[in-house]
Structure formats: structure tokens, C-alpha cells
Amino acid sequence: MLRIVGVQRSSQPEQEFVLLQNQGSMRVVLRGLVLVHERAIETGDLAQGAFVFRDSEVIPAGLFVMLSTGCGSPHWTRTKDGAHVFRTYIGSKSVVWSRCEGPIHILSPDHSYVERGEALMLR
Numbered sequence: 512m513l514r515i516v517g518v519q520r521s522s523q524p525e526q527e528f529v530l531l532q533n534q535g536s537m538r539v540v541l542r543g544l545v546l547v548h549e550r551a552i553e554t555g556d557l558a559q560g561a562f563v564f565r566d567s568e569v570i571p572a573g574l575f576v577m578l579s580t581g582c583g584s585p586h587w588t589r590t591k592d593g594a595h596v597f598r599t600y601i602g603s604k605s606v607v608w609s610r611c612e613g614p615i616h617i618l619s620p621d622h623s624y625v626e627r628g629e630a631l632m633l634r
Contacts, residue, residue, distance in 0.1 A: 513539050513570070513617055515546075520609040525581035527606050529615065533570045541576065541599070542567045545618040548611045560611045566599050580607050 512535035521527040529546060533539050541564040548560030562578065566585050570576055575596040583600040590596055601607060608615065 513544065513576070513619070515615060515617060516575075518608055518615065520606075522606065522609065523581075524601075524603050524606050525579070527580040527609055529578045529608060531576040531578070531617070533572050533574055533576075536572050538572065539570045540567060541570060541597075543620040543623070546578065547616050547618060548608065549613040549616070550611045552616070560607055560615070562601055562607070564599070566597075568597055568599075570597060 512533070513531050514534050515529060516532045517530040519526065519528045519530070544564045546562045546564075547557070551557050551559040551561045564578075568585065575594060577596050577598045579598065579600050580603050581600060582602050582604075583598065585597070585599040587595060587597055
């Protein structure tokens with residue numbers, strides 16, 4: 512289960528990020544997970560603060576994901592203390608999470624519908 516363990520708000524998109532950790536006992540696939548700010552839910556305007564993970568990266572139990580607001584290429588790295596972190600990026604030139612105070616939610620797909628013909632092509 513992926514949980515938000517920290518939010519670094521900043522006036523600079525390169526310094527703003529959300530840190531998540533897989534606190535479950537199973538691996539988590541990032542693709543399809545959504546971070547959405549409470550304001551975006553209240554207004555129905557996803558431009559108020561929402562992000563959909565497009566990375567198909569698998570995050571093992573206990574490891575971290577750092578979603579930076581700025582630009583960059585997704586990659587695995589290590590922190591100063593040696594912890595593995597998957598870094599991915601929104602690619603925004605303006606801040607996202609600093610515009611809003613309040614909770615950020617993680618929404619995860621519970622079910623994916625695929626047409627029969629599409630399912631055969633995916634194999």
C-alpha cells in the first residue's frame with residue numbers, strides 16, 4: 512500500500528516534491544495511481560492539483576517514490592543513507608502542491624476493464 516510520507520512545498524517546481532512509501536507487504540505498480548488534492552475534489556477541477564502516474568514501475572515493499580514537480584527522466588537512485596528511491600517527474604514549470612493547503616489523496620485503480628480482443632494483444 513502506497514502512502515504519502517512527506518510533502519516538500521516550495522516556490523520552485525524543481526524543489527517541490529511528494530514522497531511516498533510502499534508500506535504494504537506486496538509490490539505496487541505505479542501506473543494508474545492518482546494523487547489528487549482536496550481542492551481538486553471539491554471543485555471538480557483537476558488542474559487544481561492532480562497527477563496520474565504513467566510509469567509502469569514496480570515498487571517493492573518498503574521502498575520509496577519521489578514525485579518531483581519539475582522536469583526530469585524517471586530513474587532509480589539512492590539517498591545519502593543508501594535507501595532506494597524511484598524518482599519520477601510531473602514535468603511542470605510551475606508549482607502544483609504549494610498552491611493548495613490541505614490533504615492530498617492517493618487513489619488507486621481497483622479494477623481495469625479491457626475488451627477481450629485488447630486483452631489478447633496485451634499478452
